[in-house]
Amino acid sequence: MTVVVAGAAGGIGRACVEAVRAAGGQVFGADLDNDLDITRPGGAEQAIAQASAYGKITGVVHAVGMSGRALGDGGVTACGDEAWDEVHRVNHTSVFRLLRAAIPAMEEGGSIVVVGSALGTTLDDDFRTVAYASSKGALIPLIRSAARETAPRGVRINLVSAGLVATPMSRRAQNDRAIQARLPELMPLGARLCTPEDIAAAVLWLLSPAAGRTTGAVIPVDGGWHLR
Template sequence: MSQLLSGQVALVTGAAAGIGRATAQAFAREGIKVVVSDVDAQGGEATVELIRAAGGEATFIRCDVTRDAEVQALVAGTVAAYGRLDYAFNNAGIEIEQGKLADGQESEFDAIIGVNVKGVWLCMKHQIPVMLAQGGGAIVNTASVAGLGAAPKMSIYAASKHAVIGLTKSAAIEYAKKKVRINAVCPAVIDTDMFRRAYEVDPKKAEFAAAMHPVGRVGKVEEIASAVLYLCSDNAGFTTGIALPVDGGATAI
């Protein structure tokens, strides 16, 4: 068992599809009430319907995580809906750029850093006070294996994920004695809509992606969800400030 407490409350950003949707569903299966958030209202509502159809409890709140007022409203709306906030999975992110650093565009930089870094910072900024007031909580941020090393032709994305890990570790130390645990999960290539869009254009990318993992395949969204639930659970009660690779052995090479 994951040792999450049934009846508690989780907030998942970027939950309209992929890893976010799978994690929202995984929380709900544990009896957790889930606030699903995304800029994609249609996808977010679809996630809520999937949770409710399976007997879970969920509600959707639209939020652009780059806007402070919207993030503040998201966290306040979570507390208004369910009375508390026990777990947060700050997963909202945007796709990588495809090109060498000198070919990058300022608009790409602003967009990627805005969502992937500022978005995580704003979410924690508003989630942590709620958790402090209620006596504790657990936060997991989505980083990437690209945040653990070099990532040629995706330097802006890599920089954003290095920054997520820096935010995670720093905040974890700041609040370690306040019973707010903060960790990051670092997926490698995962079978999501984003991944499928890439390999539908070039099928060789799928073969390359599988080969870059020693296990010989890309990851599943459910495998990332399981890692997130572990990091939120009491089983990880002595774990804070880590960046956990879930990568089929890719970073072990």
Template sequence: MLVTGASGIGAAVARRCLDEGARVFVVDRDDERVADLRGELPGLSGLAADLAGEVGAEAAVTGAVGALGGLDVLVNVAGLSGRRFGDGPVHEATAAGWDAVMDNNARSTFLMCRFALGPMLRQRRGAIVNTGSVLAYAPAAAHFATHAYAASKGAIHALTKSMAAAYARDGVRVNAVAPGLIATPMSERAQGDPEILAYLRERQPLTGAPGAPEDVAAAIVYLVSDEARFVTGSVLEVAGGWSVAG
């Protein structure tokens, strides 16, 4: 199993899958995060690479195939929130912000799928899970107005469905998760903002609080497992009721 992202949700997926006996290869652009997770989890293999570029994405897949002896499962979790690059509401967002977010979220997901499909199509078996967001289809204008981010996640949902349709007859399943606000390093700003925490009490009514990375990992583990052998093209919301709250 190849997991992108050695922090937050990606790290939770790696921990859970190793616990269940899977062989896991992790890739992140941040080499310290890869090293820390490998230090914590003996048996984990991995490397550092920038997945927004073809060279890094290809190296990630080649490295995983070499370390694991093949590739059955790809879990695309790596991504970023682009506020610091200039993402924001459209009238204020910069083109550089748009590009950074599209590159690191949508382009990296596309490239990883493209390279992983090689071995999967040859063996006529594979499962891919991509990471979208509730913000792609259920916005929260007052608190999460990063419009390039929402667009990048919408692109990931659309890519997921198009690929699911195209590769179903080849034995490759493609699904996505759409998390709500999850307590990870990415959402530190939101976790420390009392107004956002008050908002979550209404918007994520199951708990009234941020979700845990393990909540998303559990959904991903289901989608890549044989329990989901009849499931493809779905976007599974893991968000405490975000899109039905109100």
């Protein structure tokens, strides 16, 4: 199993790298740390080309993402053009670019997994970030369209919808006492944030033959967030 992990240096991406390696797979990591920025034109194609030199690609993971709060992401009337454009470029357009580059390279089938967010399908006043939410919500028709296109050639494409995960990007929520007090409501299964390893476990299953009949699915790993 040779897996390309985009966002390999991030919290979830790093956990995915470790999970694949622990399962005996080979990982090609793409991240800013090794000058492989899939969010830029040509970056995804470069990453896939370099990974292909190491052997047949059987899996691809997209674990790249950003919050736009520092750029002014918020409600519809508060969010500026910079936040909207940048968040969609990183969280949505980069997925399209990676899919477009990876699918032709997977001639003998394989699995592509995209890490999304529960905020792509739910609303909450403590997490009012229209650019982030819409960028994650837009991933669902994207992966479903790609899954339908690639099913006849044996390529599976699925999305893991993550709840709050204990990574540096969620530090605001981790340090907010009011949000912490709401965890039994927000994530009733365990009343705690997910760990990167929780997400990586679902990603690993979707990469594996055990999920060989699953494509176009949105798999919630959110402690029950989507049940509200």
